[in-house]
Every structure is written in C-alpha cells, then in structure tokens.
Amino acid sequence: MVQCSPPPRPPDVQSSDVYLRRPVSCFSPPGLPSPPSPITPAEDDSDMIIKSHNLLSQPSLTACDKKLTLESRLSSAVNVLATETAALQALTELYSTDRLARQGFTRAVDAILHSQSPHRHGKVVVIGVGKSGHIARKLVATLNSLSVRAVFLHPTEALHGDLGLVSPHDTLLLVTFSGRTPELLTLLPHLHPTLPLVLLTGHARPETCDLLRHRPDAILLPAPVHEDETRSFGVAAPTTSTTVALAVADALALVVAGELHRGCVQGVFKRNHPGGAIGEALFSATAVALTTTTAAAAVKRDMRSVMVRLEEMPRVNEMVEAAAAGGMVTTGLDVLRAAYASPSGWLRLLPSSAASNGTSGHPNPNTTITGTLKMVTGTASTENLTVLTPRKIRRIPASDMSRPLSDPALAWLATPETEFVRVAAGEDVGVVAEWLKGWRAAASSTASLSSSSSSFSDFSLGLGVGGDGHDVKSEEGPYNDEAVLAVVEKGEVVGLLEVGRLLELA
Numbered sequence: 458m459v460q461c462s463p464p465p466r467p468p469d470v471q472s473s474d475v476y477l478r479r480p481v482s483c484f485s486p487p488g489l490p491s492p493p494s495p496i497t498p499a500e501d502d503s504d505m506i507i508k509s510h511n512l513l514s515q516p517s518l519t520a521c522d523k524k525l526t527l528e529s530r531l532s533s534a535v536n537v538l539a540t541e542t543a544a545l546q547a548l549t550e551l552y553s554t555d556r557l558a559r560q561g562f563t564r565a566v567d568a569i570l571h572s573q574s575p576h577r578h579g580k581v582v583v584i585g586v587g588k589s590g591h592i593a594r595k596l597v598a599t600l601n602s603l604s605v606r607a608v609f610l611h612p613t614e615a616l617h618g619d620l621g622l623v624s625p626h627d628t629l630l631l632v633t634f635s636g637r638t639p640e641l642l643t644l645l646p647h648l649h650p651t652l653p654l655v656l657l658t659g660h661a662r663p664e665t666c667d668l669l670r671h672r673p674d675a676i677l678l679p680a681p682v683h684e685d686e687t688r689s690f691g692v693a694a695p696t697t698s699t700t701v702a703l704a705v706a707d708a709l710a711l712v713v714a715g716e717l718h719r720g721c722v723q724g725v726f727k728r729n730h731p732g733g734a735i736g737e738a739l740f741s742a743t744a745v746a747l748t749t750t751t752a753a754a755a756v757k758r759d760m761r762s763v764m765v766r767l768e769e770m771p772r773v774n775e776m777v778e779a780a781a782a783g784g785m786v787t788t789g790l791d792v793l794r795a796a797y798a799s800p801s802g803w804l805r806l807l808p809s810s811a812a813s814n815g816t817s818g819h820p821n822p823n824t825t826i827t828g829t830l831k832m833v834t835g836t837a838s839t840e841n842l843t844v845l846t847p848r849k850i851r852r853i854p855a856s857d858m859s860r861p862l863s864d865p866a867l868a869w870l871a872t873p874e875t876e877f878v879r880v881a882a883g884e885d886v887g888v889v890a891e892w893l894k895g896w897r898a899a900a901s902s903t904a905s906l907s908s909s910s911s912s913f914s915d916f917s918l919g920l921g922v923g924g925d926g927h928d929v930k931s932e933e934g935p936y937n938d939e940a941v942l943a944v945v946e947k948g949e950v951v952g953l954l955e956v957g958r959l960l961e962l963a
Contacts, residue, residue, distance in 0.1 A: 537696065540689045544697045545704055547683040551661065552708075558661065561677045562709070565630075568653040568676060569713050572628040573605060575773075575795045576785060579626030580606035586613070586640045588695040589632040589702070592657075596630075596706040603714035604725045604798070612640040620647060627652060632706075634659040634680070634698045636666035645671055657705060659698055680705045720769075721800040760889060761882040763962050764944040764952030770803040770844065771795065789867060790858040792850060802847035803953065806871060842874045846955055848939045874950075877943035878936065882951060889942075890963030893956060897936045 551558050572579030581600060585593035593609055600607035610622055623629070629652050633641055636658045645668065648654065654675040660666040661679040669675055680701045687693045711722075718725045773787070773795055796802055849870050860867055880889055938957025943950045 537690065540684070541697050541700045544682050544684070544701050548680065548701050548704060551679065551681070555661070555679075557677065558679050561679065562712075564676045565655045565678050565709060566712055566716065568628045568655060569605070569709075570716060572626055572653070573713075573717055575791050575798070576787065577626040579624065579628065580608060581630055582608055582610050582623055582627050583630045583632065584610045584612055584615070584641065584644070585632035586611065586638060588699055589634060589638070592699060592702050592706060593630075593632045595703065596632075596710060599707065599710045600713070602726060602729050603710060603718070603722065604729060605710065605713055605717060612638075612644040615644055616647065623648070623652070625649075625652075628655065629653065630655040630657060631668065632657045632702065633668065634695065634702065636660045636668050638668075641668060642671070650674075657702060659702075678705060678709070718798060719800070724800075758886040759882065760880055760884050760886060760942075760944045760954070761946070761952070763886055763959065764882075764942075764954050765801045765803055766952045767805070767842075767950070769799075769801040770805045770953075771799050772805045773845070786861040786863070788858065788862065789853045789860050789870075792845060792862060792870070793853060793858070796845070796847065796850045802850070804845040804850070806843040806845070842950065843871050844941065844953060845870050846872060846939060846941060848955055848957060872939075872941050874943070877941050877950070877953070878956070879943045879945050879950075882944045882946035886959065886963050890960055893936050893960065900936065 552562060569581055571577070572581065581597075583593040583597050585591075590609075590611065597607045597609045608622055610619055615622075629648060631641055631654065633656070636656070650672075654672055655678055656666070656668055656672075656675050657678045657680055658666055658668070659679075659681050660669070660677070661681045663669040663673070663677050666677070669677060680698075682697045682701060684697070686695070686697055689697060714722050714725070773792070792804065796804055849872070853867075853870070857864075857867060862870075936956055938955065938960070940956040942954045942956060942959060944952040944954065
C-alpha cells in the first residue's frame, strides 16, 4: 500500500497555509495543499472604519446631546436648590448667634403683639412693591389665617388715598431687600413717626440701609443672602433673596400666633381654614380625636375630666386697666373679642373689676350638691372669683357692643363665686346631670305654682336675665344652662363648667 503525505515545506518560505493531517485517497492528486487564509486588503480597512463610523454616529450623537442637555438642566436645578439651602442655613446661623438679629426679631414680635391687644384694636400693615410686595401679601394671608389682624398696603396706592387704612394703634412692616426702594422712601415721610416700624430687609446692619438712616428708630429684621444672586446664577432675578425673606416672614407669623393664642393655634387655624385639602385634613383629624375622646370618656367620666381649668380662663383686668390708662373704656365688643381669643371661651375678673362692673346682686345660694353625691365642704380659695361664661358672652346684644363694661346694663354678664354650684371633682358626670335635671324639674313645678312668691324669686337668682331684659329659663332657678358648676378638689375650686355644657356631655 502506498501512503500519501504532504510534501515538505520549503525552509525559507513563510506562509499562512494550514495543513490538516487526515487520510486521503490514493487516487487524489498527490501534494494538494489546503487553500490559504484570505488576506484583507489594506485599502478596505479605511472604508469599513468610515462606514462603521457613519452608521453609529448620527443616532448616537443625538442621544448623547439629549442626555447632556438633561444633565445640564438637572445640574442647574440642583445648583439653585443647593444655593438656597445654603442661604437658609446661613440665615439660621444668623438668628442663632447674632445679637442684633435676635434683638430685632424679639422687638418685632413685641410690637405686633402690642398692636393686637384687645384694648388697642390694632393690626399689622405690611407694605411692599414688586417681588417684595408678593412676599408682603403672602405674610398678610398667613397672619390672617392665624387670627393675627393684618392688611396689605401698596406704597403707590397709599399716596393716593389708601393711607386711610393706617390707624393709630397699628404696626407697620416694610418689605424691601435693597433697603432703598424708591416707592418706600417716598412713602416714609407720610407714615406717622410714632407708629412702630419693622423693616424686613437684606441688610444685616442698620448703617448700610438707606431706609434705616431715615428712620433710625425702626426695628431691623434682617434677611440677608450669603452670596449675590448674580454670582450664584448669573442673573440678578430675585431668587435666594425672596426665599430667605419668606422664611423670616413665616417665622415671625408663627411665633406671634403662638404667643397670641397660647396653646390653641391649631384650633384658631382650623376655624379660619375650613376649606380645601388642609381644611378636610384638619376636620378629619378632629373627628378621629373626638372619637378617641368619646371612647376614653366612656371609661372615665368624672367632673374632673370635663371641667374647664382656671388657667384656661384669661383675666381681663389687664385689658380694663390698660384701657383706662389710655383714656379708653372696655366695651361689650372688647369682651367678645377677648373671649374669641380665649382658649376656652371663658374670661375671669379679679375682685376689683367684679365690684366695679357689678354682680347680679342676688342672695347667695352657693349650693353644695348633696343627696346621693359626696358632700363638698370648705370654702374654695379662688380670690372671690368672678367669671364671664361663654353662653352669656354669646348673648351680648348688638345694642350693648359699644356699652362700657362698667355700665349696670352689662352687670348680668358677670357670675360671681357666690353663685357657683359646687360639686366634687370625682363625681360621675351622669349622676350630676341626673341630679340637676331633678332640681330643674322641681324648680319649674314650683315656679308654675308660686310664680308670685318673692321667696322663690330670690332663690331663682335671675341668672338668666340678659341684656335684652328677658329671662332665659329663669324657671330653672340656679340650675339653668348658664349657671356655673364649680368643680372642687381638696376644698379648692380647680375648674368650672356651665350647667348646659354638662348636660350636653352627659
């Protein structure tokens, strides 16, 4: 047998021939080499590179440009947010450490609170133009929603008749970042120099502000920026400056409201903002709270749990004395406003005011609930407490709104301690309510049989006699809806409650 094998390779020739070791037929031509590997011509490389580049570049460049545009857009937005965040951080540091800024804020709060006191009937007049005018309007809206009286005044309109909005007891608040707004400088000489003036401005020091040079007694409320807006964003459009001004304005509004309506800011806001998503959320939260309270009350319902504490009843003596010092009188309308601002709707009078305003002048029932109830002994030490109850205050007729509180015609408003019906703090609400209903029924029967009896007329006290001269459930004697229950613990009055309110709760 003859074996076929490939011919030997020449030693000095290099090629890319590939030889395979495999059996071959003897009838094949001997020495047939395998086909060489193809060689790509050099001139074809450039054509392929160009073609490949052309195929990928057009859509890729478009996508790349779009991506770069989006990144640039978001980068600019993040820069604005970061810059304004840094400005707020710098502002926080200023009010945390700078003595002048802290003093200015405190003085601004005091000035506004003084104008809001019941005997002054003042308001905050916020003035601004341009972007500062928008900030001023927003501040006014926030203050009003928190029951802090405020109005907006445009400086140009002020010079054309709107200065009539300003009253002698107002506080003025000017908003201007530059501190040299021409409209405000023109208006300034026409604002009475005795009115407190607060300046919300970008200046941290009074010596750099033109408006403060004209009114050195003005209160500086600084809202500076840590970096010029042109440097931050390449344009002087109000951005960072408006952010810090709004922040200071919000801080001022919330602090004033917190001190004016101590402990009841949320309730005031809810009353003033019943609409929209905020109102819906507030009323839903109240419904949940009432449900929770009702469930808890079902477990524990003693008089202590439903009474109104004495500390929740503001004293109106300061209002009366301040009005007298200013040559003014306290009127029925002043009482109505003070009750509106009261956390509980109740008001207290000290003995001097009670005497000056008069009391009902009826004999002392000073009833102590007995029978199935615990006997309450001892005299409550409450400085001869006299109160103005919510139900009586709501009954002040329009004709008595301008009547001085010292007028005998308003004597029916005051309920002295001698007319309180005392009950133990631990007594069950339902038991007290049933006792009151029994006594009211008995009093009503007795009144129908002895309507002319002077002895019973004395006992009934006439607690229901109002400003219109008509009795309110006088047949129920000292237990009508406006009568006052004094909740006593360890011999002292710790809270009060209207009879009508107790019966509603029971």
